[in-house]
Amino acid sequence: ELKVEQNPLFLSMQEGKNYTIYCNYSTTSDRLYWYRQDPGKSLESLFVLLSNGAVKQEGRLMASLDTKARLSTLHITAAVHDLSATYFCAVDSYSGTYKYIFGTGTRLKVLA
Amino acid sequence: DGGITQSPKYLFRKEGQNVTLSCEQNLNHDAMYWYRQDPGQGLRLIYYSQIVNDFQKGDIAEGYSVSREKKESFPLTVTSAQKNPTAFYLCASSSPGTGYEQYFGPGTRLTVT
Numbered sequence: 724e725l726k727v728e729q730n731p732l733f734l735s736m737q738e739g740k741n742y743t744i745y746c747n748y749s750t751t752s753d754r755l756y757w758y759r760q761d762p763g764k765s766l767e768s769l770f771v772l773l774s775n776g777a778v779k780q781e782g783r784l785m786a787s788l789d790t791k792a793r794l795s796t797l798h799i800t801a802a803v804h805d806l807s808a809t810y811f812c813a814v815d816s817y818s819g820t821y822k823y824i825f826g827t828g829t830r831l832k833v834l835a
Numbered sequence: 836d837g838g839i840t841q842s843p844k845y846l847f848r849k850e851g852q853n854v855t856l857s858c859e860q861n862l863n864h865d866a867m868y869w870y871r872q873d874p875g876q877g878l879r880l881i882y883y884s885q886i887v888n889d890f891q892k893g894d895i896a897e898g899y900s901v902s903r904e905k906k907e908s909f910p911l912t913v914t915s916a917q918k919n920p921t922a923f924y925l926c927a928s929s930s931p932g933t934g935y936e937q938y939f940g941p942g943t944r945l946t947v948t
Contacts, residue, residue, distance in 0.1 A: 822880060827876075
């Protein structure tokens, strides 16, 4: 069974600090996705990582993918309050049809 | 503007009633998905469809039904057989042309009392 695990589940950090969220998955997959969800809202796509070694950056967020280790990281640099949200990673799985498996989510709270 | 629409945004029903949630996309995506999200939890896959007139059960399909008569539309019916239907329902679509990235609709919050 394909599993996607994120840690930490909850993260409270001070503004200006750096931190990393980890996403481990249990099967071979070359594609990994990061999403952001604000309270009561839908999911917003942040990054699509399509191959081993892929690195993408947008503002204070940087995501990377190591398919050999089955690990993706979402690094937060100099956190600001606006980054407070829940972050999900997901991988796709193909067995005749594509479906996506989501991680448990990391609830991030950035304190002023 | 291309995107996914879900309606209604909020839906209230009495126990024992079936209810249908709408999902429409104009992105020309072949694949569409329905997820359920409970408070403080992740997403769980209900049903998905890769092409018109074909769909597959996800991890929690019991008590739900879908149809895919048109490429643009993938309605979800929550039946009275679903024991705990109160949740946030999200529809998504994807395409190989976008790296299989999923695009999500705004969601429907269903409350059953």
